[in-house]
Amino acid sequence: MKPKISIVVLVDAVGALSDRTLHDGNLSLVDDSPLGSRNLGTTDLVTAVVPGQVVQWTPIHVDVQTPVEIQNIEFLGAAPAPVPPPLAAPAAEEGAAVEPGYAAEPVYEADGPVLTLPDFPAAAEPWTGGPSALASNGFENHDLLVWEGIVPVTMVPGVPYRYRLSIKLHEGANSVLSIESPALLRV
Amino acid sequence: MAQQHGIIVLVDVNNALKERSLDGNAYWFDNMKFLGSTGEGTEKLTTIVPGAYFLDGSQATEQVLNWLPAALGSVPPTVPRNYLAEQARHTDQEALQGIAELAPADEAELGRIREQAGRRARRSHSSRSLVTSKVLDATGQVAGANAADTYNYPTPVITDITGPAVTEKIIYPAQYGSPDMTYDGWYWAATVDTSRPGVYAYTMHIQLHELVSRDDELVWEPVDLTCESYLKVITDPKRNAFTGAGLGVLPLPAFPPIS
Numbered sequence: 001m002k003p004k005i006s007i008v009v010l011v012d013a014v015g016a017l018s019d020r021t022l023h024d025g026n027l028s029l030v031d032d033s034p035l036g037s038r039n040l041g042t043t044d045l046v047t048a049v050v051p052g053q054v055v056q057w058t059p060i061h062v063d064v065q066t067p068v069e070i071q072n073i074e075f076l077g078a079a080p081a082p083v084p085p086p087l088a089a090p091a092a093e094e095g096a097a098v099e100p101g102y103a104a105e106p107v108y109e110a111d112g113p114v115l116t117l118p119d120f121p122a123a124a125e126p127w128t129g130g131p132s133a134l135a136s137n138g139f140e141n142h143d144l145l146v147w148e149g150i151v152p153v154t155m156v157p158g159v160p161y162r163y164r165l166s167i168k169l170h171e172g173a174n175s176v177l178s179i180e181s182p183a184l185l186r187v
Numbered sequence: 188m189a190q191q192h193g194i195i196v197l198v199d200v201n202n203a204l205k206e207r208s209l210d211g212n213a214y215w216f217d218n219m220k221f222l223g224s225t226g227e228g229t230e231k232l233t234t235i236v237p238g239a240y241f242l243d244g245s246q247a248t249e250q251v252l253n254w255l256p257a258a259l260g261s262v263p264p265t266v267p268r269n270y271l272a273e274q275a276r277h278t279d280q281e282a283l284q285g286i287a288e289l290a291p292a293d294e295a296e297l298g299r300i301r302e303q304a305g306r307r308a309r310r311s312h313s314s315r316s317l318v319t320s321k322v323l324d325a326t327g328q329v330a331g332a333n334a335a336d337t338y339n340y341p342t343p344v345i346t347d348i349t350g351p352a353v354t355e356k357i358i359y360p361a362q363y364g365s366p367d368m369t370y371d372g373w374y375w376a377a378t379v380d381t382s383r384p385g386v387y388a389y390t391m392h393i394q395l396h397e398l399v400s401r402d403d404e405l406v407w408e409p410v411d412l413t414c415e416s417y418l419k420v421i422t423d424p425k426r427n428a429f430t431g432a433g434l435g436v437l438p439l440p441a442f443p444p445i446s
Contacts, residue, residue, distance in 0.1 A: 075438060
């Protein structure tokens, strides 16, 4: 088993801001999974994973003097239709206790396929105290966040787990753009 | 991924030459205001350099600085730098055309002159040297008899970067070749050691060019001046974005969405 899967998020920041979308060739997702990922190079990447692997997302700017950071990665729930996030700050709807840049705490249903995870560290509580992990000299620096996590054994095989990938381009009301098309797939 | 820094130093060449100083005649800009740079558009720019380190203390982000000079009242920096040479060659050809129309008698002699003038133009085209370029006026045309009144200053040239930031080995500046003709194929850049936070000054050595009349000839004479700017180096720890601390399990829902 390959211990780590890298997903690179290539972004043309100027193109995305002027088109107001990460689609239309402004974002491209590529991974290095040997397990048969699909749609490499598009926004519809389905990354093939197995439990225990570490998945890491890395944003890369096509133009090196543009700021491109990951604002949030949020796995979409079993709701019939995902609610589109507000344009400005997707994290704000999670409540004041959740810092920007943090995904919601995983909710494992009591009647779901809950397993104990003796081999893996548990997902930490959303961190609420002390200074923000983004705080840098009074400014928010998203470059400080490492977007990686372990694939849980509770993941159902053969079903794509789509996620909302939000990209932050500079700052301001229109700086965050999202796609909901990529997914992880346990094989 | 951390973006590269662009730092522009804009010089009021006319006043700087008059006062023989860049004090009050240099304006600094960078693209890092949103991460805490201060003093954009003034001569007191402090550029933020937000470093990051992993929990084992190793440097996690490489910060890159790029410096570019610009001048008030020159040919805009978006115009390719060989514009000067192109304009010079163009007027050479026009002059030859004029000679041909005036004296159609000796074709052989004219051919010889044309070849000679052509060779000179080619030489200045390849060197793009200021001394051999013709003087352009404010509209980018070759200046005539009143050149000294209407000329256009060449863009300032950064000749060196020194000061505490360099001697303390915080930045490692060097001049690099570039395929970008807009900046003459050269630019100054540096990587930053972000492991030692603090405010570090650096001195920018800038060469301006003054048009002087010597032996009935107009000559661009270099004038070397310096100005100062600051880097504020900070460093913060990298953290896992899902947990706020160390590595954890991905926050997947109990059931995947129905697709």
